[in-house]
Amino acid sequence: MMMRNKRFKLWGIPIVLAIISLYALISALVGGWVADIIASILLAIPIYIMFKKYIWHSSK
Amino acid sequence: MKLKTAKRWFSWHKWTSLICTIFLLLLCLTGLPLIFHEEIEHLQENFTVETIEGQQRLSYDKLVEIAESKNPGKHVRYAFWEKDEHPNQVLFDVVEHPDDHFEKSKYVLINEYTGAVLSEPENEGFMYIMLRLHTDMFAGIPGKLFMGLMGILFIISIVSGIVLYGPIMKNFDFGMVRKHKSKRLQWLDTHNLLGIVMVVWLTVVGLTGIINTLSDVVLGLWQQGQLAEMTAPYKNEKPIEGSLSSLEAAVNVAENKIPTMDVSLVAYPGTPFTSKHHYAVFMKGNTELTSRLLMPVLIDAKSGTITDARKMPWYVNTLFISQPLHFGDYGGITLKIIWAVFDVLTIVILITGLYLWFERRKSKITFSKNNSKVK
Numbered sequence: 001m002m003m004r005n006k007r008f009k010l011w012g013i014p015i016v017l018a019i020i021s022l023y024a025l026i027s028a029l030v031g032g033w034v035a036d037i038i039a040s041i042l043l044a045i046p047i048y049i050m051f052k053k054y055i056w057h058s059s060k
Numbered sequence: 061m062k063l064k065t066a067k068r069w070f071s072w073h074k075w076t077s078l079i080c081t082i083f084l085l086l087l088c089l090t091g092l093p094l095i096f097h098e099e100i101e102h103l104q105e106n107f108t109v110e111t112i113e114g115q116q117r118l119s120y121d122k123l124v125e126i127a128e129s130k131n132p133g134k135h136v137r138y139a140f141w142e143k144d145e146h147p148n149q150v151l152f153d154v155v156e157h158p159d160d161h162f163e164k165s166k167y168v169l170i171n172e173y174t175g176a177v178l179s180e181p182e183n184e185g186f187m188y189i190m191l192r193l194h195t196d197m198f199a200g201i202p203g204k205l206f207m208g209l210m211g212i213l214f215i216i217s218i219v220s221g222i223v224l225y226g227p228i229m230k231n232f233d234f235g236m237v238r239k240h241k242s243k244r245l246q247w248l249d250t251h252n253l254l255g256i257v258m259v260v261w262l263t264v265v266g267l268t269g270i271i272n273t274l275s276d277v278v279l280g281l282w283q284q285g286q287l288a289e290m291t292a293p294y295k296n297e298k299p300i301e302g303s304l305s306s307l308e309a310a311v312n313v314a315e316n317k318i319p320t321m322d323v324s325l326v327a328y329p330g331t332p333f334t335s336k337h338h339y340a341v342f343m344k345g346n347t348e349l350t351s352r353l354l355m356p357v358l359i360d361a362k363s364g365t366i367t368d369a370r371k372m373p374w375y376v377n378t379l380f381i382s383q384p385l386h387f388g389d390y391g392g393i394t395l396k397i398i399w400a401v402f403d404v405l406t407i408v409i410l411i412t413g414l415y416l417w418f419e420r421r422k423s424k425i426t427f428s429k430n431n432s433k434v435k
Binding site: 021052 | 259
Protein backbone atom coordinates (compact mmCIF):
# COMPACT_ATOMS: atom_id res chain seq x y z
CA MET A 1 0.00 0.00 0.00
CA MET A 2 2.82 2.34 1.03
CA MET A 3 4.67 1.43 -2.16
CA ARG A 4 1.59 2.18 -4.29
CA ASN A 5 1.15 5.57 -2.59
CA LYS A 6 4.79 6.40 -3.16
CA ARG A 7 4.53 5.48 -6.84
CA PHE A 8 1.39 7.55 -7.24
CA LYS A 9 3.07 10.51 -5.56
CA LEU A 10 6.03 10.21 -7.92
CA TRP A 11 4.24 9.48 -11.21
CA GLY A 12 0.61 10.59 -10.64
CA ILE A 13 0.83 14.19 -11.85
CA PRO A 14 3.30 13.50 -14.70
CA ILE A 15 1.01 10.75 -16.04
CA VAL A 16 -2.11 12.93 -15.83
CA LEU A 17 -0.26 15.76 -17.61
CA ALA A 18 0.98 13.33 -20.26
CA ILE A 19 -2.58 12.09 -20.96
CA ILE A 20 -3.93 15.66 -21.10
CA SER A 21 -1.16 16.74 -23.50
CA LEU A 22 -1.57 13.74 -25.78
CA TYR A 23 -5.35 14.13 -25.92
CA ALA A 24 -5.00 17.85 -26.71
CA LEU A 25 -2.42 17.34 -29.46
CA ILE A 26 -4.52 14.71 -31.22
CA SER A 27 -7.98 16.24 -30.69
CA ALA A 28 -6.90 19.55 -32.27
CA LEU A 29 -5.72 17.60 -35.30
CA VAL A 30 -8.93 15.66 -35.86
CA GLY A 31 -11.52 18.09 -34.50
CA GLY A 32 -12.85 21.48 -35.55
CA TRP A 33 -12.50 24.90 -33.95
CA VAL A 34 -14.14 23.78 -30.67
CA ALA A 35 -11.55 21.03 -30.34
CA ASP A 36 -8.84 23.63 -31.08
CA ILE A 37 -10.01 25.81 -28.19
CA ILE A 38 -10.25 22.83 -25.81
CA ALA A 39 -6.80 21.66 -26.90
CA SER A 40 -5.30 25.10 -26.28
CA ILE A 41 -6.84 25.22 -22.79
CA LEU A 42 -5.59 21.70 -22.02
CA LEU A 43 -2.07 22.45 -23.26
CA ALA A 44 -2.02 25.61 -21.17
CA ILE A 45 -2.36 23.41 -18.04
CA PRO A 46 1.22 22.02 -18.17
CA ILE A 47 2.53 25.52 -18.87
CA TYR A 48 0.58 26.89 -15.90
CA ILE A 49 1.88 24.10 -13.65
CA MET A 50 5.48 24.70 -14.69
CA PHE A 51 5.29 28.43 -13.98
CA LYS A 52 3.32 27.91 -10.77
CA LYS A 53 5.80 25.37 -9.44
CA TYR A 54 8.77 27.43 -10.49
CA ILE A 55 7.54 30.76 -9.14
CA TRP A 56 5.58 29.79 -6.04
CA HIS A 57 6.84 26.42 -4.90
CA SER A 58 9.57 26.90 -2.33
CA SER A 59 11.46 24.04 -0.79
CA LYS A 60 13.65 24.54 2.19
CA MET B 61 16.99 0.82 -9.20
CA LYS B 62 20.50 -0.49 -8.62
CA LEU B 63 23.29 2.06 -8.62
CA LYS B 64 25.02 0.36 -11.54
CA THR B 65 21.84 0.42 -13.65
CA ALA B 66 21.21 4.08 -12.78
CA LYS B 67 24.77 4.96 -13.77
CA ARG B 68 24.28 3.22 -17.11
CA TRP B 69 21.07 5.17 -17.80
CA PHE B 70 22.78 8.36 -16.71
CA SER B 71 25.59 7.68 -19.13
CA TRP B 72 23.08 7.21 -22.00
CA HIS B 73 21.27 10.42 -20.99
CA LYS B 74 24.49 12.40 -20.77
CA TRP B 75 26.04 11.34 -24.06
CA THR B 76 22.93 11.33 -26.23
CA SER B 77 22.00 14.78 -24.90
CA LEU B 78 25.50 16.19 -25.26
CA ILE B 79 25.81 15.12 -28.88
CA CYS B 80 22.45 16.48 -29.99
CA THR B 81 22.15 19.58 -27.75
CA ILE B 82 23.87 22.07 -30.05
CA PHE B 83 21.72 20.93 -33.00
CA LEU B 84 18.57 20.99 -30.88
CA LEU B 85 19.41 24.55 -29.83
CA LEU B 86 19.69 25.42 -33.53
CA LEU B 87 16.35 23.68 -34.21
CA CYS B 88 14.61 25.49 -31.35
CA LEU B 89 15.97 28.92 -32.33
CA THR B 90 15.18 28.53 -36.03
CA GLY B 91 11.87 26.81 -35.27
CA LEU B 92 10.60 29.78 -33.27
CA PRO B 93 10.07 32.16 -36.23
CA LEU B 94 8.97 29.22 -38.41
CA ILE B 95 5.99 28.58 -36.08
CA PHE B 96 4.70 32.02 -37.11
CA HIS B 97 5.77 31.85 -40.77
CA GLU B 98 2.23 32.42 -42.05
CA GLU B 99 1.78 35.54 -39.91
CA ILE B 100 5.26 36.88 -40.79
CA GLU B 101 4.70 36.25 -44.51
CA HIS B 102 1.29 37.91 -44.28
CA LEU B 103 2.90 41.02 -42.76
CA GLN B 104 5.40 41.10 -45.63
CA GLU B 105 2.67 40.86 -48.30
CA ASN B 106 2.26 44.12 -50.15
CA PHE B 107 -0.70 43.19 -52.34
CA THR B 108 -4.43 42.62 -52.13
CA VAL B 109 -6.30 40.00 -54.13
CA GLU B 110 -9.03 41.86 -56.00
CA THR B 111 -12.03 40.01 -57.39
CA ILE B 112 -14.73 41.56 -59.55
CA GLU B 113 -18.36 40.74 -58.72
CA GLY B 114 -19.86 38.31 -61.22
CA GLN B 115 -16.60 37.83 -63.11
CA GLN B 116 -15.47 34.33 -64.05
CA ARG B 117 -12.14 32.98 -62.97
CA LEU B 118 -9.56 32.93 -65.78
CA SER B 119 -8.63 29.56 -67.25
CA TYR B 120 -5.62 27.90 -65.59
CA ASP B 121 -4.07 27.58 -69.05
CA LYS B 122 -4.21 31.36 -69.44
CA LEU B 123 -2.59 31.76 -65.99
CA VAL B 124 0.17 29.33 -67.00
CA GLU B 125 0.81 31.49 -70.09
CA ILE B 126 1.12 34.57 -67.87
CA ALA B 127 3.55 32.79 -65.49
CA GLU B 128 5.71 31.55 -68.39
CA SER B 129 5.68 34.94 -70.14
CA LYS B 130 7.26 36.42 -66.99
CA ASN B 131 10.07 33.84 -67.29
CA PRO B 132 10.99 33.40 -70.98
CA GLY B 133 12.49 30.01 -71.83
CA LYS B 134 11.07 28.45 -68.69
CA HIS B 135 8.02 26.29 -68.11
CA VAL B 136 5.58 25.67 -65.28
CA ARG B 137 6.27 22.43 -63.41
CA TYR B 138 4.06 22.81 -60.31
CA ALA B 139 0.90 24.76 -59.52
CA PHE B 140 -0.12 25.24 -55.86
CA TRP B 141 -3.44 26.28 -54.35
CA GLU B 142 -4.32 27.13 -50.75
CA LYS B 143 -8.01 27.79 -51.28
CA ASP B 144 -8.86 28.13 -47.59
CA GLU B 145 -5.98 30.31 -46.44
CA HIS B 146 -5.27 32.20 -49.69
CA PRO B 147 -8.34 32.08 -51.94
CA ASN B 148 -8.50 33.28 -55.57
CA GLN B 149 -4.78 32.90 -56.19
CA VAL B 150 -2.45 30.27 -57.59
CA LEU B 151 1.32 29.91 -57.21
CA PHE B 152 3.35 28.57 -60.13
CA ASP B 153 6.83 27.06 -59.91
CA VAL B 154 8.63 27.81 -63.19
CA VAL B 155 11.92 26.21 -64.32
CA GLU B 156 13.93 25.35 -67.43
CA HIS B 157 13.72 21.56 -66.94
CA PRO B 158 11.08 19.74 -64.87
CA ASP B 159 13.69 17.89 -62.79
CA ASP B 160 15.76 21.01 -61.91
CA HIS B 161 16.80 21.51 -58.27
CA PHE B 162 14.26 23.57 -56.30
CA GLU B 163 16.82 26.36 -55.85
CA LYS B 164 16.48 27.08 -59.58
CA SER B 165 12.73 27.61 -59.25
CA LYS B 166 11.13 30.94 -60.07
CA TYR B 167 7.79 31.50 -58.36
CA VAL B 168 4.89 33.53 -59.71
CA LEU B 169 1.77 34.21 -57.62
CA ILE B 170 -1.20 35.16 -59.80
CA ASN B 171 -4.71 36.46 -59.16
CA GLU B 172 -7.06 33.85 -60.67
CA TYR B 173 -9.67 36.47 -61.65
CA THR B 174 -7.63 39.35 -63.07
CA GLY B 175 -4.47 37.50 -64.10
CA ALA B 176 -2.43 40.12 -62.25
CA VAL B 177 0.95 38.97 -60.98
CA LEU B 178 0.68 39.47 -57.21
CA SER B 179 4.28 38.68 -56.34
CA GLU B 180 7.33 36.73 -57.43
CA PRO B 181 8.65 35.19 -54.18
CA GLU B 182 12.34 34.30 -54.14
CA ASN B 183 14.27 31.57 -52.31
CA GLU B 184 15.97 34.10 -50.05
CA GLY B 185 15.49 36.27 -46.98
CA PHE B 186 15.31 35.65 -43.24
CA MET B 187 12.53 33.03 -43.31
CA TYR B 188 14.22 31.05 -46.09
CA ILE B 189 17.50 30.98 -44.12
CA MET B 190 15.61 29.86 -40.99
CA LEU B 191 13.85 27.11 -42.95
CA ARG B 192 17.03 25.76 -44.53
CA LEU B 193 18.95 25.85 -41.23
CA HIS B 194 16.05 24.03 -39.58
CA THR B 195 15.53 21.34 -42.21
CA ASP B 196 18.97 20.52 -43.65
CA MET B 197 21.52 23.17 -42.58
CA PHE B 198 21.99 23.96 -46.32
CA ALA B 199 23.39 20.42 -46.81
CA GLY B 200 20.53 18.86 -48.81
CA ILE B 201 19.47 15.26 -48.19
CA PRO B 202 22.58 14.34 -46.09
CA GLY B 203 21.85 17.35 -43.86
CA LYS B 204 18.23 16.28 -43.46
CA LEU B 205 19.19 12.71 -42.55
CA PHE B 206 21.80 14.00 -40.10
CA MET B 207 19.09 16.03 -38.38
CA GLY B 208 17.03 12.82 -38.25
CA LEU B 209 19.93 11.08 -36.50
CA MET B 210 20.09 13.93 -33.98
CA GLY B 211 16.34 13.44 -33.49
CA ILE B 212 16.89 9.76 -32.66
CA LEU B 213 19.52 10.75 -30.05
CA PHE B 214 17.01 13.27 -28.66
CA ILE B 215 14.38 10.53 -28.26
CA ILE B 216 16.91 8.29 -26.47
CA SER B 217 17.78 11.18 -24.14
CA ILE B 218 14.05 11.68 -23.40
CA VAL B 219 13.56 7.97 -22.58
CA SER B 220 16.68 7.86 -20.38
CA GLY B 221 15.56 11.11 -18.74
CA ILE B 222 12.20 9.55 -17.82
CA VAL B 223 13.96 6.49 -16.38
CA LEU B 224 16.26 8.70 -14.28
CA TYR B 225 13.39 10.91 -13.08
CA GLY B 226 12.13 8.10 -10.80
CA PRO B 227 15.26 7.52 -8.68
CA ILE B 228 16.09 11.26 -8.54
CA MET B 229 12.62 12.39 -7.44
CA LYS B 230 11.49 9.39 -5.33
CA ASN B 231 11.98 11.24 -2.02
CA PHE B 232 10.73 14.63 -3.15
CA ASP B 233 7.39 16.28 -3.99
CA PHE B 234 6.42 16.75 -7.60
CA GLY B 235 7.59 20.08 -8.96
CA MET B 236 10.11 20.80 -6.26
CA VAL B 237 12.56 23.56 -7.21
CA ARG B 238 15.25 24.14 -4.59
CA LYS B 239 15.83 27.82 -5.18
CA HIS B 240 17.39 28.59 -1.85
CA LYS B 241 20.12 25.97 -1.79
CA SER B 242 22.80 25.78 -4.48
CA LYS B 243 22.48 27.11 -8.01
CA ARG B 244 23.26 23.60 -9.29
CA LEU B 245 20.28 22.12 -7.40
CA GLN B 246 18.01 24.89 -8.67
CA TRP B 247 19.02 24.19 -12.28
CA LEU B 248 18.75 20.41 -11.77
CA ASP B 249 15.20 20.77 -10.40
CA THR B 250 14.26 23.16 -13.21
CA HIS B 251 15.62 20.69 -15.76
CA ASN B 252 13.63 17.83 -14.17
CA LEU B 253 10.40 19.82 -13.77
CA LEU B 254 10.31 21.16 -17.33
CA GLY B 255 11.45 17.84 -18.79
CA ILE B 256 8.80 15.69 -17.10
CA VAL B 257 5.92 18.15 -17.64
CA MET B 258 6.72 18.63 -21.33
CA VAL B 259 7.65 15.02 -22.02
CA VAL B 260 4.72 14.29 -24.37
CA TRP B 261 5.17 17.46 -26.40
CA LEU B 262 8.93 16.87 -26.64
CA THR B 263 8.40 13.27 -27.74
CA VAL B 264 5.71 14.13 -30.32
CA VAL B 265 7.72 17.00 -31.83
CA GLY B 266 10.90 14.88 -31.75
CA LEU B 267 9.34 11.82 -33.40
CA THR B 268 7.46 13.83 -36.05
CA GLY B 269 10.69 15.75 -36.71
CA ILE B 270 12.47 12.45 -37.40
CA ILE B 271 9.66 11.38 -39.75
CA ASN B 272 9.90 14.72 -41.58
CA THR B 273 13.62 14.22 -42.16
CA LEU B 274 12.71 11.03 -44.01
CA SER B 275 10.56 12.88 -46.57
CA ASP B 276 12.97 12.09 -49.43
CA VAL B 277 13.07 8.42 -48.43
CA VAL B 278 9.24 8.38 -48.34
CA LEU B 279 9.09 10.04 -51.77
CA GLY B 280 11.49 7.42 -53.14
CA LEU B 281 9.40 4.57 -51.70
CA TRP B 282 6.23 6.07 -53.18
CA GLN B 283 7.87 6.51 -56.60
CA GLN B 284 9.09 2.90 -56.57
CA GLY B 285 5.82 1.56 -55.18
CA GLN B 286 2.42 3.13 -55.80
CA LEU B 287 3.46 5.59 -58.54
CA ALA B 288 5.24 2.82 -60.49
CA GLU B 289 2.13 0.61 -60.18
CA MET B 290 -0.20 3.38 -61.35
CA THR B 291 1.93 4.26 -64.37
CA ALA B 292 2.94 0.69 -65.27
CA PRO B 293 1.08 0.71 -68.64
CA TYR B 294 3.22 3.70 -69.72
CA LYS B 295 6.51 2.14 -68.62
CA ASN B 296 7.92 1.57 -72.11
CA GLU B 297 6.38 4.57 -73.82
CA LYS B 298 8.47 7.48 -75.04
CA PRO B 299 8.21 10.76 -73.08
CA ILE B 300 5.57 13.16 -74.41
CA GLU B 301 6.62 15.41 -77.28
CA GLY B 302 4.92 18.63 -78.28
CA SER B 303 2.27 20.49 -76.34
CA LEU B 304 0.55 19.06 -73.30
CA SER B 305 -3.19 18.74 -72.79
CA SER B 306 -5.02 21.51 -70.95
CA LEU B 307 -4.25 22.06 -67.23
CA GLU B 308 -7.76 23.44 -66.73
CA ALA B 309 -9.24 20.23 -68.18
CA ALA B 310 -6.93 18.06 -66.05
CA VAL B 311 -8.08 19.81 -62.86
CA ASN B 312 -11.73 19.52 -63.96
CA VAL B 313 -11.39 15.79 -64.63
CA ALA B 314 -9.81 15.26 -61.19
CA GLU B 315 -12.47 17.36 -59.43
CA ASN B 316 -15.25 15.46 -61.23
CA LYS B 317 -13.66 12.15 -60.22
CA ILE B 318 -13.51 13.16 -56.53
CA PRO B 319 -16.10 15.93 -56.01
CA THR B 320 -15.63 15.89 -52.22
CA MET B 321 -12.03 17.05 -52.51
CA ASP B 322 -10.26 20.21 -53.75
CA VAL B 323 -7.17 20.59 -55.88
CA SER B 324 -4.08 21.37 -53.85
CA LEU B 325 -1.16 20.78 -56.20
CA VAL B 326 -0.58 19.81 -59.81
CA ALA B 327 2.76 18.27 -60.76
CA TYR B 328 3.67 18.43 -64.45
CA PRO B 329 5.01 15.39 -66.36
CA GLY B 330 8.69 14.65 -65.68
CA THR B 331 8.74 16.02 -62.12
CA PRO B 332 9.55 13.75 -59.13
CA PHE B 333 5.88 13.58 -58.11
CA THR B 334 4.58 11.97 -61.29
CA SER B 335 5.59 10.09 -64.45
CA LYS B 336 6.86 11.48 -67.76
CA HIS B 337 3.35 11.08 -69.20
CA HIS B 338 1.01 12.41 -66.53
CA TYR B 339 -0.22 15.41 -64.74
CA ALA B 340 -0.51 14.39 -61.09
CA VAL B 341 -3.41 16.33 -59.61
CA PHE B 342 -3.13 16.06 -55.82
CA MET B 343 -6.50 16.48 -54.14
CA LYS B 344 -7.07 17.31 -50.49
CA GLY B 345 -10.10 16.73 -48.26
CA ASN B 346 -12.30 19.30 -46.54
CA THR B 347 -12.09 18.24 -42.90
CA GLU B 348 -9.35 19.20 -40.42
CA LEU B 349 -7.66 15.84 -40.84
CA THR B 350 -8.33 15.03 -44.50
CA SER B 351 -7.12 18.48 -45.56
CA ARG B 352 -3.68 17.24 -44.52
CA LEU B 353 -3.89 14.08 -46.65
CA LEU B 354 -3.34 14.27 -50.40
CA MET B 355 -4.75 11.88 -52.99
CA PRO B 356 -3.11 11.67 -56.42
CA VAL B 357 -5.20 11.59 -59.59
CA LEU B 358 -3.08 10.84 -62.64
CA ILE B 359 -4.23 12.46 -65.89
CA ASP B 360 -2.71 11.46 -69.24
CA ALA B 361 -1.02 14.70 -70.30
CA LYS B 362 -1.58 13.95 -74.01
CA SER B 363 -5.19 12.74 -74.14
CA GLY B 364 -6.40 14.49 -70.98
CA THR B 365 -8.10 11.31 -69.75
CA ILE B 366 -7.84 9.85 -66.28
CA THR B 367 -5.36 6.97 -65.80
CA ASP B 368 -5.71 6.18 -62.10
CA ALA B 369 -6.61 7.66 -58.70
CA ARG B 370 -5.66 6.07 -55.39
CA LYS B 371 -5.37 6.86 -51.73
CA MET B 372 -1.79 7.34 -50.60
CA PRO B 373 -0.09 4.41 -48.82
CA TRP B 374 0.27 4.47 -45.01
CA TYR B 375 3.88 5.67 -44.97
CA VAL B 376 3.05 8.76 -47.04
CA ASN B 377 0.00 9.50 -44.86
CA THR B 378 2.22 9.11 -41.77
CA LEU B 379 4.48 11.80 -43.20
CA PHE B 380 1.49 14.05 -43.96
CA ILE B 381 0.07 13.65 -40.44
CA SER B 382 3.45 14.20 -38.82
CA GLN B 383 3.86 17.61 -40.47
CA PRO B 384 1.19 19.55 -38.53
CA LEU B 385 2.13 17.73 -35.31
CA HIS B 386 5.67 19.01 -35.78
CA PHE B 387 4.88 22.56 -36.98
CA GLY B 388 1.97 23.24 -34.58
CA ASP B 389 0.05 24.99 -37.35
CA TYR B 390 -3.23 23.11 -36.96
CA GLY B 391 -5.04 24.79 -34.08
CA GLY B 392 -5.03 28.51 -34.77
CA ILE B 393 -2.87 31.24 -33.30
CA THR B 394 -3.39 30.09 -29.67
CA LEU B 395 -1.83 26.72 -30.40
CA LYS B 396 1.04 28.47 -32.17
CA ILE B 397 1.68 30.63 -29.10
CA ILE B 398 1.64 27.48 -26.92
CA TRP B 399 4.09 25.86 -29.38
CA ALA B 400 6.35 28.91 -29.05
CA VAL B 401 6.23 28.76 -25.23
CA PHE B 402 7.13 25.05 -25.30
CA ASP B 403 9.92 25.85 -27.76
CA VAL B 404 11.42 28.49 -25.44
CA LEU B 405 11.09 26.15 -22.43
CA THR B 406 12.89 23.44 -24.45
CA ILE B 407 15.78 25.91 -24.84
CA VAL B 408 15.76 26.26 -21.03
CA ILE B 409 15.92 22.44 -20.66
CA LEU B 410 18.88 22.29 -23.05
CA ILE B 411 20.78 25.12 -21.36
CA THR B 412 20.16 23.76 -17.85
CA GLY B 413 21.32 20.33 -19.05
CA LEU B 414 24.52 21.82 -20.47
CA TYR B 415 25.09 23.82 -17.27
CA LEU B 416 24.69 20.69 -15.14
CA TRP B 417 27.23 18.84 -17.29
CA PHE B 418 29.75 21.70 -17.00
CA GLU B 419 29.28 21.92 -13.22
CA ARG B 420 29.64 18.17 -12.75
CA ARG B 421 32.75 18.12 -14.90
CA LYS B 422 34.23 21.09 -13.02
CA SER B 423 33.65 19.46 -9.63
CA LYS B 424 35.11 16.15 -10.88
CA ILE B 425 38.27 17.93 -12.05
CA THR B 426 38.56 19.83 -8.75
CA PHE B 427 38.02 16.61 -6.80
CA SER B 428 40.73 14.72 -8.69
CA LYS B 429 43.16 17.66 -8.34
CA ASN B 430 42.57 17.79 -4.58
CA ASN B 431 42.97 14.04 -4.37
CA SER B 432 46.32 14.09 -6.14
CA LYS B 433 47.52 16.87 -3.76
CA VAL B 434 46.62 14.74 -0.72
CA LYS B 435 48.55 11.79 -2.15
